[in-house]
Amino acid sequence: MRKNAVREDIDSVIRRIEDFGYKIHTIEGEERVVIGAIGVGDTSACLESLEAMDCVEKAVRISAPYKFVSLEFKKSRTVIRINDRVHVGNSEFVVMAGPCSVESERQILESAELAAKGGAHVLRGGAFKPRTSPYDFQGMEEAGLKLLAKAREHSGLAIVTEVMSDQDVALVASYADILQVGARNMQNFALLKALGRCGRPVLLKRGLSSTIKELLMSAEYIVAHGNNDVMLCERGIRTFETATRNTCDIVACAVLRELTHLPVILDPSHATGKRSLVPPLARAGVAIGADGLILEIHPNPQKAISDGAQSLDPAQWFHMMEDLQPYLALWKKSRLAEMGAGGV
């Protein structure tokens, strides 16, 4: 649509598209509204008819397998509002930190305090835990969600936590600010569809052996079902190398910035599985241009129920954040230059 298009114009375009038998999906940017039409068959008649309308700036055929998430479709980068103070994809680098699992009230409140003190914007913590073994701790479930909400109250941090089943989406959305999809659920399509209607931002983790294209297709599921606020997360892929828990495909951060307008978050904790490797990879993630980090920290990693080996202890966490500051300053300078230059 043209910049000056009004509601009436938009409605008339939507009616026109529907007359051709296509489904509609609309993304409202700050400056401009983009209307997507999904369907099969010959599109030329519809495109021609739309181009003839005054309020339409341009009608184009998107042929990439993913449409709404592509930078080709929407040229302005998506900025996701988490709460009044935190926006992802903008000129502020966003740090999410916290323990792997919510273990107790004391543990999560201490973690939130730690996270906030170190400069994090969002508190992470799992209440529903995907575990390879049925005999491992499966999470505190709703009790854990309640503790996360309490930690938000105490610390002012936003909350990100995982949801593992479409049945739980409404429950988790009633407590969390961001719903996380774990790597093993990246192609749980029932879950993705439910997240399209959850009304909360989603952090979508890349599957262990998913390609970048498949990650974008999974994001497309969420967007096509109604939710534009999707953050993508590189957390390491599975390869033959066993020196690290996963192999961090850091270049995926740069590739994604070429292909999509959605923000990209790096998870150096799962990508490495070893705490000494987290700070150097975090620096690299800032340098390559990710929009944020998600990290595991714990008041006492030796006693963590899960993922202790990759969690930073308080001293390491504060030291890492201090060490990151000059890199974050360079990041911000470069991001502002980019936004000034192309509006992206």
Added chain:
Amino acid sequence: MRKNAVREDIDSVIRRIEDFGYKIHTIEGEERVVIGAIGVGDTSACLESLEAMDCVEKAVRISAPYKFVSLEFKKSRTVIRINDRVHVGNSEFVVMAGPCSVESERQILESAELAAKGGAHVLRGGAFKPRTSPYDFQGMEEAGLKLLAKAREHSGLAIVTEVMSDQDVALVASYADILQVGARNMQNFALLKALGRCGRPVLLKRGLSSTIKELLMSAEYIVAHGNNDVMLCERGIRTFETATRNTCDIVACAVLRELTHLPVILDPSHATGKRSLVPPLARAGVAIGADGLILEIHPNPQKAISDGAQSLDPAQWFHMMEDLQPYLALWKKSRLAEMGAGGV
């Protein structure tokens, strides 16, 4: 338990174990009952106490991460009863065949006729389809399940079909004889737990980048939640090789027979992605000792909505089954020898 143990004995053992604070899981074989106890901590006192009971043949500690599915835990191979005529894991090689998706009444009835005529025991066909793209055909859902039930009536074949969400388990179980877990859902733990209570045999496909151990852990989820009837399925893993759709880890069939008592099914259609490669791989699967095959066939592959390239047409399907006969005869001879020898 000893072979002559009666219900009263079993109940007394269960009470004793529960007194020690462990959870119970029971597998009733034809000759003997095995009682599993799940818990943490020092087990020696409990074991000693059980060994002192007359009705207990042996009390052992299982330390593998998977317990109930391990051959160490239960030495007799699991035979799964699908219906009166079909048992998997026994001395009959089982063939499951059918289209990727249920597309129409005519297509599925023709497919069932084809499958039966070629000698299949089970009809496959997807009603809920996991698709990488939200814009691809997502399946006929319940209407498809109804058509599958109709095809069962007409052909006498059992039905295997995929379930994608824990929410749909009861629905799918009300129509299907076997519930299939797709590769992308192998670690959808909410789904696995629901399948533990579904009362139907499950065909669990190996994830694209899942290890054999992880496959067994996912089977353990289903068994630990109450369902002993799990078939494992090798369907190719993801590697760097692009000449085939996936890389068939055929040796996994032999490895699984060393590690678990559960039957193993090979899927040469997804493992190769190309119909000309299906018959040679099917032969290899019989030769290596799998318990069955699951194959894609279609009355008219050129018109298939999905997976046409890997579906056999009727002539190829009949030819393949004929070609397999001498290999199946060798398979049966070797299986009977094995069963005679060790009862496994």
Added chain:
Amino acid sequence: MRKNAVREDIDSVIRRIEDFGYKIHTIEGEERVVIGAIGVGDTSACLESLEAMDCVEKAVRISAPYKFVSLEFKKSRTVIRINDRVHVGNSEFVVMAGPCSVESERQILESAELAAKGGAHVLRGGAFKPRTSPYDFQGMEEAGLKLLAKAREHSGLAIVTEVMSDQDVALVASYADILQVGARNMQNFALLKALGRCGRPVLLKRGLSSTIKELLMSAEYIVAHGNNDVMLCERGIRTFETATRNTCDIVACAVLRELTHLPVILDPSHATGKRSLVPPLARAGVAIGADGLILEIHPNPQKAISDGAQSLDPAQWFHMMEDLQPYLALWKKSRLAEMGAGGV
């Protein structure tokens, strides 16, 4: 060339091609001579000119990246003569067996006796050993080659052994009947070029992470440098799975038979790394249609300097060969039918 083409015809065609600036490579089959021309640029003028010659049956442009090794280029399957009794790629399945390394005179003579008694046609044994560590046994080198020659005299078996450097090609070729290229050297192009001129058949093992196409390109190096007698060997690729030493891409055997006229050998020892898995995989290799097997056997695997865990002991070796017989009978029947049908 036409079937009745004489030397003079062939020479005239070669001159014509050279006039156009192309390089020549000739493959003389039993019935027909094929002349290849290698070069870049527009080929239409040359093709037209050749088609105008009476002695030329057909002039075609081969566009696959590999030419001489492709089934498109040469439709009759290559049969490689190892010695008077052994031909690979024909209607006899070929078995190569022996220890990983030549360790002593007694060990290799005993191994040769074992191999012959079990029905092998070729004795394997490494004199130059590629070892990950510089501190591991690097092989007996020329002394080992001499022992292999002695074992050939005693047993009548042909000899296959590895060559690791272009500098050693002449030396190894003076002792061995078949020169093996190890997986780690599949893209040692200096070595491949030297093997093009060695005058002996070559067994080319697939690299740990080489695609099927790259394997064919490496074979193309050897053929393009003058040696048509190349056997390809699938020995497992590197993946994330650690339950086996490598992941056997058994379907590669079937893919290669669609793409190339060269014979394909399967190595179940390196593909699995565990002796109990070797016999089932060997059966699968016969069933899928490989032309032969290469296996590790040892008079006393517990004392083997290298690869003991994957070597069959004498009893296992004899048992495996006996078990294979009905599968080999099916193999032969199917191979003869194929050769009768299409002459390939």
Added chain:
Amino acid sequence: MRKNAVREDIDSVIRRIEDFGYKIHTIEGEERVVIGAIGVGDTSACLESLEAMDCVEKAVRISAPYKFVSLEFKKSRTVIRINDRVHVGNSEFVVMAGPCSVESERQILESAELAAKGGAHVLRGGAFKPRTSPYDFQGMEEAGLKLLAKAREHSGLAIVTEVMSDQDVALVASYADILQVGARNMQNFALLKALGRCGRPVLLKRGLSSTIKELLMSAEYIVAHGNNDVMLCERGIRTFETATRNTCDIVACAVLRELTHLPVILDPSHATGKRSLVPPLARAGVAIGADGLILEIHPNPQKAISDGAQSLDPAQWFHMMEDLQPYLALWKKSRLAEMGAGGV
């Protein structure tokens, strides 16, 4: 040895070790001499005997599969002197840049000028080219080496170029300052042994599917055969992802710094295969703490014989180097702090 040990002391220690039947390898650092003993069997008697000597500071058993390259064995980081001005592994970040192949005198002289102008220290350029296809350009060989020597004269840059066969080591060493081992030759053990005696620093590229441990073992080959000056190079590994040419395992740079004293170079050109991704990955490489970069640049990438898609054109090259400056300043600050702190 103690810091004040003299030649006589060293000789006495060597004699003592040799008396126990071990082989000797000596690394002379700036402050201290380290003497390594290689052998098998019980080491306690020898260690005890050495500890009793006054000139010996400490006698320890190194059990890692790699010894001389491990940080456990030699705690001070190796600094490699390339020429009077360039040292790798020190407090200067080293940039190597140039075309994939030497194509002509004009091309390589222009490239050298470009490289120098942008701030590179070393000129790269292939004279012997490892190519998947025998029909692709194989390099200018010795003529190319002569052009590289000429480019060194003109530009003052040091030269790094690949050697592909042990037969060519002496020839390449007579022209080049650094000998490169390509990814496909990382386990060409004959070549590694020859490089142990070449008298020049070696740049050892990680194999496409080699683990970090295998990379260190290959470096160990070179060091154990007499050459301590080995640089390790991460250039991307082979995975299922096809969005980039390889998958850059950037964390390997950090892992290697924990395991070895040898310098680590990152190759963002081969790791990505796409020029737009090179600058962001180069930034990440600096941030994670690599010791240098090796990059492909070309006066006219569109006309490059090989690797044009991943070569930077002059404008991109200058822009990237300018953009890197603040990151290099942070790198230097952190490196100096580290050297000041622990002498490592």
